[in-house]
Amino acid sequence: MAFVFYDTETTGISTGFDQILQFAAIRTDDNLKEIDRIELRCRLHPHVVPSPGALAVTGMTIDKLLDEALPCHYEMIREIRAKLTDWSPATFIGYNSLRFDEELLRKALFRTLHAPYLTNTGGNCRADALVLVQLASEFAPGCLKLPTGDKGNLIFKLDQVAPLNGFNHANAHDALADVQATIHLAQCVRAHAPALWERFLRFSTKASAQKFLEDEGAVVLTEFYFNRPYHFVVAAIGPEPGNSAAILALDLKHDLDWLAELPADQLATWVGKSPKKVRRVRTNACPSLAAVGDVPHHLLRPLGVEEIAQRAARLRDDPALKARLIEAALATAKDYETSPYVEEQIYSGGFVTRSDEALMARFHEVPWEERSAIVEQMKDERLRYHGRLIIHEMHPEVLNDEHRSSLESHMWERLLAEEAPKDTWTSLHKALVDTEQMMAGADPTKLEILAGLREHLLGRLELGKARHLAE
Incomplete structure (x- = not known):
């Protein structure tokens, strides 16, 4: 399968309210050799105010952002979607992309009335090169040179890691240059730590991560917090109810016989304490997993290999305990309030219905004077809002007076x-x-x-x- 490395430059760091200004992507073959590339820019949304910090970092001027020769955001996203669809299926990789660029791209697609999950549907899968570099620091320490801070802590910023490993990153924070830097680091890991590279790619698919968790019994889960690694020897309990993309796993350093004797209220209290005893593994987000035998023994402490196997088997053979742990995890899970802002409701509003999907496709095919009527047929309130906003920016005369006035008042109230x-x-x-x-x-x-x-x-x-x- 081919790879698509991509990056964005934006008006700020809010994935809900900022916009993509520059998008770049390079498609490579299995050997990370370039096949094709795309680089696009667009002008500023009238309702978006750029962060001065973002412009200072990227070097973009306000005159560039207002250049009428540039396409609008809607036109740029249409072109991005067409190219990425043409390149599919592929493995999509960015640098810190799962937390940022991917979210921006998803929301940009949704706002422009397209299916948002392009990078992990239709045979596509996704991974994050930041995770790869972090894993290299732990499991292949000689593979990459990494900068350190004043207190000796490792730094994983792309504009510092890439130059230290032989990449000329004079144009750091330009989307295309950052894509090239990401590919360079991937090539370094692939060349000097091929087993780690293969492990990284293996878990870029949800199915592979799920099967590994289910088949292995016990695995090592590695997570980074504030650039520091934490290793957990865990065993799968079961899928998270209501979420097919997550598996709940128990940290095996705790005595299972003791857990089995705890009353329900005490078990819930114990599960709810920090650090998390039941860990949520996002199988569709390139989790960092390894077999117990593939990591240095000191990372397993205080457990030994035999004890790990015994505890994993004990958990596997106790469906009642697993059910109680899942129940306790759900009871103590943090409730997230639905945002009142439509820009942040991509996940909370549910999936788009088939009838609205058909209207979304139709929207892009008809003349502008017919698009307002199509938007008003959509049952999803989020889609109606985004559709009206597209029309307001492109052809405001198509909207009726009520919708045009409402959007303008709303825009200026925020501004x-x-x-x-x-x-x-x-x-x-x-x-x-x-x-x-x-x-x-x-x-x-x-x-x-x-x-x-x-x-x-x-x-x-x-x-x-x-x-x-x-x-």
């Missing part, structure tokens, strides 16, 4: 907010304050970028105030 809710959108006021603070200590290059952004923000604020007075 002019003195303080937006935490981890949501960037308001003009917040961006201006941050810009002026950053200008105080900026070097000449960044100062020029920030000064241009400041002028833009002031102009938008004046426009918004004038509109408010007119109302």
Whole structure:
């Protein structure tokens, strides 16, 4: 299967409210040799305010973001989807992509009325090169050179790791350059630690991860927190109820006979304590798994190989205990409130119905004057909102007065907010304050970028105030 390495540059770090500005991807063969590539940019959404920090890092100027010669976001995502679909099936790999770039891409597809799960459906699978580099630091320490911080802690930032391993990363934070850097690191691991590379790829598919957990009895799960590795010897309990992409697994360092005697309330209390005794393995998110015999023995401590096998067998043969552990894990699971903002409801709103899927496909095929009627037929409120927003940006005259006025009022209400809710959108006021603070200590290059952004923000604020007075 081919690989698709990809990266994005964005207006900020909120996957719900920021937008992709630059997208790059390179398709390679099994030997990581380039076959094809794509690099695209788009102009700024009228309802999105870029973070001054993001522009300072990427070197993008506000003039570039407003360039009318660039396609709009909708047009760029359409082209990205067409290319990635043409390249499929493939293994999609980014750097820290599962937490960031993948989420941005999914939400961008959904906002433009496309099926969002492109990278892990239709024969595609996904992995994260950050995980690969972290695993190399633990299981193949001579494979890559890694920078360290002042306290001796390892640093896994792409713009520091790639140059240390022979890649000329002068254009760091450019999407295409970051893709090339990611491929370079993958080539290093593949060449110097082929077994680790194969293990990494093996668990890029949900089915392989699930089968491994079910067949092995006990496995070693490695997770990184604040760039530090933690190893857990675990055995599968069973699938997480209501989630086919996760398996619950018990940390085997705990005595199972003692657990079996605990009353239900005490078991729930014990399971709910930190660190987690029952770990949730996301089988569709490239988990870091290894057979007990494939890791150094010191990572198994305080258990020995025989004791691990005995405890795994004890758990396997006690369906009542497994059922009680699953029940306790569910009882103590953290409840996540549904966001009130439609931009963050991609997962909470359920899957799109077949009838709405047909309307989504139809939306892209008809003339603009017919698209508003198609949007209003959609049963999913999220899709109606996103569809109206696309039309408002591309051809606002197609919307009726009520929808056009509502979208514009909603946009300006957010833009002019003195303080937006935490981890949501960037308001003009917040961006201006941050810009002026950053200008105080900026070097000449960044100062020029920030000064241009400041002028833009002031102009938008004046426009918004004038509109408010007119109302």
